[in-house]
Amino acid sequence: MARIVMKFGGTSMAGTERIRRVANIVRRQQAAGHEVAVVVSAMAGETDRLVNFCREANPLYDPAEYDVVVASGEQVTSGLLALTLQSLGCKARSWLGWQMPIQTIEAHAKARIDCIDAPEVVASMQRGEIAVIPGFQGISEDGRITTLGRGGSDTSAVAVAAALKADRCDIYTDVDGVYTTDPRIVAKARKQKAVTYEEMLELASVGAKVLQTRSVGLAMKEGVRVQVLSSFIDDDATPADELPGTLIVSDEEMEEILKDSDMERQHVTGIAHDKNEAKIILTRVPDKPGAVAHIFQPLAQASINVDMIIQNVGRDKGETDVTFTVPQADLPRAQALLEDKRSDIGFNRIITDDHIAKISVVGVGMKSHAGVASTMFKALADRGINIQAITTSEIKVSVLIDEDETELAVRVLHTAYGLDAEDEAA
Ligand code: ASP
Ligand code: MG
Numbered sequence: 001m002a003r004i005v006m007k008f009g010g011t012s013m014a015g016t017e018r019i020r021r022v023a024n025i026v027r028r029q030q031a032a033g034h035e036v037a038v039v040v041s042a043m044a045g046e047t048d049r050l051v052n053f054c055r056e057a058n059p060l061y062d063p064a065e066y067d068v069v070v071a072s073g074e075q076v077t078s079g080l081l082a083l084t085l086q087s088l089g090c091k092a093r094s095w096l097g098w099q100m101p102i103q104t105i106e107a108h109a110k111a112r113i114d115c116i117d118a119p120e121v122v123a124s125m126q127r128g129e130i131a132v133i134p135g136f137q138g139i140s141e142d143g144r145i146t147t148l149g150r151g152g153s154d155t156s157a158v159a160v161a162a163a164l165k166a167d168r169c170d171i172y173t174d175v176d177g178v179y180t181t182d183p184r185i186v187a188k189a190r191k192q193k194a195v196t197y198e199e200m201l202e203l204a205s206v207g208a209k210v211l212q213t214r215s216v217g218l219a220m221k222e223g224v225r226v227q228v229l230s231s232f233i234d235d236d237a238t239p240a241d242e243l244p245g246t247l248i249v250s251d252e253e254m255e256e257i258l259k260d261s262d263m264e265r266q267h268v269t270g271i272a273h274d275k276n277e278a279k280i281i282l283t284r285v286p287d288k289p290g291a292v293a294h295i296f297q298p299l300a301q302a303s304i305n306v307d308m309i310i311q312n313v314g315r316d317k318g319e320t321d322v323t324f325t326v327p328q329a330d331l332p333r334a335q336a337l338l339e340d341k342r343s344d345i346g347f348n349r350i351i352t353d354d355h356i357a358k359i360s361v362v363g364v365g366m367k368s369h370a371g372v373a374s375t376m377f378k379a380l381a382d383r384g385i386n387i388q389a390i391t392t393s394e395i396k397v398s399v400l401i402d403e404d405e406t407e408l409a410v411r412v413l414h415t416a417y418g419l420d421a422e423d424e425a426a
Pocket of ligand 2: 154
């Protein structure tokens with residue numbers, strides 16, 4: 001017997017019929033002899049609808065009352081799932097954020113989970129009751145409802161799994177696992193048996209949006225074994241216990257999995273792309289101490305995340321160009337801020353470009369193998385794809401290219417690193 005946390009997203013919860021399918025999957029998991037807790041999202045589109053109501057009611061809405069409104073989507077689906085499970089003859093009850101309780105720090109609309117101490121929930125599960133827990137919501141120290149930020153129910157599920165000391169946290173979603181790259185771009189993309197937390201963090205943050213990034217960080221910190229798998233399955237589908245999806249695990253467990261399956265670790269695990277960044281070039285910035293600080297301080301104060309940064313070689317007159325990227329949505333704000341500080345920074349021109357894409361190759365195997373970056377540069381050069389900027393970390397190499405070349409670059413790299421599936425037709 002194991003203790004399993006199952007999480008279902010908004011698409012899986014959208015309407016009575018789908019909730020019935022979910023209830024069936026949950027019932028089968030319990031029938032396999034496990035203690036089961038389920039974390040649910042609101043119905044797809046519901047949170048957007050509720051956010052709009054808040055905006056209409058008061059454009060300068062109070063985040064505490066916003067939380068009261070938007071948390072209701074998950075209250076509805078958790079109650080409906082408990083009812084549906086009961087109709088199938090299961091014992092089930094809902095545990096709202098304040099009942100469990102899921103304590104958060106009181107930053108409304110972007111709260112962080114502080115602690116979950118839920119002996120009553122554990123006791124109930126041990127009596128054979130399925131615990132149904134709304135994702136996304138918690139309770140602040142002073143007893144008010146909080147929410148965790150959009151997409152937060154993945155984080156709820158991982159936090160609940162950690163608190164309940166679950167053997168596994170199964171995240172059911174509309175894809176059947178984590179692929180080597182976006183299967184809509186590369187037909188030969190392969191589903192991975194397992195990836196490490198570190199790899200998943202890089203893949204999630206560079207645009208492979210399977211899980212909320214924060215949930216992966218939490219799983220790594222708490223050592224929660226996560227499986228990503230499809231909720232669109234039939235009665236004869238492979239049971240979750242046979243791990244049909246992708247496991248997200250520690251480095252050590254990854255070694256075991258590779259050993260057992262006789263596989264060799266690939267140098268590159270996945271290729272991600274991200275079209276949501278914009279490039280800013282400041283020309284003729286003084287090449288002296290403090291100049292770069294003048295650029296990035298105001299951006300940091302405005303909570304604008306700077307990603308890639310390159311400072312070019314200085315020119316003869318003690319000047320240099322500085323290139324960096326910011327989220328596309330923040331470009332107008334960043335540009336205005338920099339214009340405002342023009343005399344402090346002392347640049348000549350500001351050039352912006354939001355028609356760019358960031359392509360990243362990710363893999364822990366890179367730590368021990370040289371040549372990953374040069375393979376990337378050669379493969380792109382052979383296709384005439386120009387690289388505008390480069391950054392690296394221990395397990396990632398990212399380049400900036402023209403947005404129009406995104407699909408080509410991803411395909412070329414997928415082949416260059418030997419990731420193409422063998423038999424499937426392209
Ligand atoms: N319902 C919330 C949202 O749409 C949380 C989630 O589904 O993860 O952001
Ligand atoms: Mg989601």
